[in-house]
Amino acid sequence: MRRSKLLLAIAVSTTSLFSVQTVLAQDNPIDGITTVTADTLLNPPDGDWLMWRRTYDGWGYSPLDQINQDNVGNLQLTWSWGMSPGGTQQTPIVHDGVMFLQNSDHTIQALDARNGQLIWQYQHQLPEGVNPAGERAMAIWGDTLIVATRDSHVLAIDFRSGELVWDTVIADYTLRYANSSGPIVANGVVVQGTTGCGQAQPGGCFFTGLDAATGDILWRVNTIAQDGDPNSNTWNGVPVANRFGGSAWIPGSYDPVQNLIFAGVGQPYPWNMEMAGLLPRSADPNLSNEGLYTNSTLAIDPNTGELKWYHQYLPTDSLDLDYVYERLLIDLEVDGVMRQTVVTTGKLGIIEAIDRMTGEWLWAQETVPQNVVLSWDPVTGEKVINPEVIPVIGETTFNCPADPGGRAWQATAYSPRTGALYLPTVEFCSNTTVQPLDPGQVYTGGGRQTYARVPVPDSDGMIGQVRAVNLTDQSEMWQYRQRAPVTTSTLPTGGGLVFVGTLNRTLMAFNDETGEVLWESPPLINVLESFPITYEVDGRQYVAVGASFGNGLGRLISLTPEIRRPPTNPVAMFVFALPE
Template structure:
């Protein structure tokens, strides 16, 4: 029979139970009698929960009305749900169904996963399994040995396991039913090389895909696939070519080891093409490119990789020779749709540089691009054939400072967009803001935090967030919703077949908008910051909308349902 320990902590080899057990069982040493008590107690608790089957690739690919089984909702990263119980006609009746505070949290960025009535949610170096009906803790795992602390954006599910990445670049496989460690593999070194990580991994074809942060200190980026069974590395793709490899000539002799192009946002996957689409970050130093002369491949790009081998099929670079810190880290959304009279496999992307792109994802061919912000002053447009930005002279960082739009935070960022198949619209939270960019020709020193200076807010220009709905094949604006607040926080989106778009605004509200018109239908003040993307799921016939705030998890349901 399956067991669900309530709480697991400790070193890489030691586990301890700390809650829902007799006080004598708390502490780092777990005696046999306490383990017996744990098993007895949790067998009773587990009996009240729905039995969970193994999660398969077919389920992830197809998505599920009731579940949310991968970071983007499905492999195509639509962040869309077919649930309709909550809809435009009754969304005003939403009330909190449950709230769960996460101890020690100060900036939750997690996208929870939900499968068979259990929610899996992360904080820094820890995972919670919760009853998705009420938020009660089923088990809790904390990697409290990790010295590096950074936000974490979620887990991956595969079979009967939960996979999450620690801040110091360990991929940890946990038993989905009790949180026990199955294996723990380091895929990059924090202590020796300064790598760290924050992304949610992606489970594909028996492999767990991981990436790294650290590009702001010069660490060379990569995407790696580890065996879901053993944690052994299957393949690795470096986002900066080694000397002599194709693309290395775009760095002007700058050493690959310290060139950046990190991979800190979760990719998307097309099973028919057997292709993974992974976004890459900025080159290093962020704001000074005098030493790294050239386009700096494959920074600020999407790389299309063979899922079996990791070999590069094609790439598209959004911002060549980036000196603005505009990682291409907004999610790649995959849609099969007619484009100019021809059915094509498309890739939609709203880039941090302020341009919206449509690519043919079979070939990487540029099909269309245009600005999706009102003030974009670093380029006049995109080349109609290649999609390369047509740069405006003197719109790069300078020693004395240069006002450039968009800001360092970008027109978009890692917070997820969504695609609604019924409205046919692409939804993205957008920042209208400019910065004063400065640059320094100082000799770059890796792993010191040197970035070649940066960007500062323009006085009296705080910026404004908008949730924008775009016609995806043209980039034309269908509608926009101006968000209140000081333009500090940033949330993602989720769309539903109930005709709704949910997001968080800068004043701490969860908001529901009409997906067709952008009309504000409902909002709820949660009293804290929001840095995450909402999801929706259903358990026992009841639909919930859920979002993580800085310190808490909020789940909402219809009043008449929640009151039963």
């Protein structure tokens, strides 16, 4: 009798298990995931986050409003997910209830975005000697997830099965070419920027266009003018083989009307312009020393790779002050005329707008304290550089901001609700010294200048800020100041909120119109250095943020030594929602 009861119990339990599994199988969001068409990317569902800044215009804005100013105080942790060790600055993608993550070691995972249950994972094996540091972004197209890797591959992975569809090598990792940000897919073309061109990569970095269906390389656009390029004479007579830098380390934006990618390029290498051969300027009247196309916006046709136009913001940059970050495509009234603009903010923290139809410079607005640019031409935007900040061999010079920038890779965002640009900024300066960094034959140590980071003179000690700038008249709408640097991008939403994460491990929500702090998470597992997103599944809105020390603004802990970081550098994804 007892044996029969036991068997019955086992049978019931087994049946229940099968039932649960059946329910789970039926409920698996991967079963209902839909193909991502060109139209999907042009008009993404409100609940999805399909690319680095969610939409082609680079706004980083979500219209979701279930979580809003009235109820954000009730936000609570819903699920979390531990990730591979290794700092990363990632942005998840969410499509039809599936969250795609890329770990620092290029373990790609599909999770149920409601609860963090693993659906599949794919591992790209990095070769020995390539540091697992992840990527800032991924892309999605057709039935594939498009992923870039630190060893200069671009992969397409079937997003339903997790199986590799194609794998293309776009550069030689043994020469230190790398990808640090993922691609953007525009008009069926994957556009991927290359970084790591600091020393032994003659001719600098480049963008590569690949056929999204096959991975075939279609074109390459060099970020440093090559022989035959009309701007090749902007390198002071230095041969192409001796020009370095121009890293393309942030994804671009896309204007489907013009069929143009707008993407940023970093500074020349090495940072010191005498070392780079760009100073002193040659007496040859046919030569100049701007170093094109460093610190520029490039307008590239994604189908042909044709460079339509460029605008350089900071020529002959000797302080590692990239103008490489996000390009926001915003229609703004300028002097009474509606202009289609590209808005970007370089490390100097100067917001600048150019006409995205023509490349014409329109306006600029300072934010953080800086002493590098003395003034700019109100018509052309050409800057007058403070000669006292240009590093000199044998001296220590003082510049603000320091090399990570008054704003770093953490993206700014634009809210059409308020018409404001939301900037995560930091205020700090640097005692800059040109130093020989040749300790070992291959162990070189950096860009040949060291930056001892110090507070801004007469600082209030508030290193981190969130600034809201009204783009209509470039006035400051509000500013929030705190001790800990803001270490994530900003995330404005249709709920009237702006989310940011900080060095002291806290996710915060602000009123988007006043800057009032409406909610703060408890301290999470690590520094929040990532790009937070929000999405919706089954009618419930979620906010996701990655925690890790991704070797970015976390370096500013030298200015805030009281803010401690877990020494093992744990990495995790945290997802918040309102109670059900």
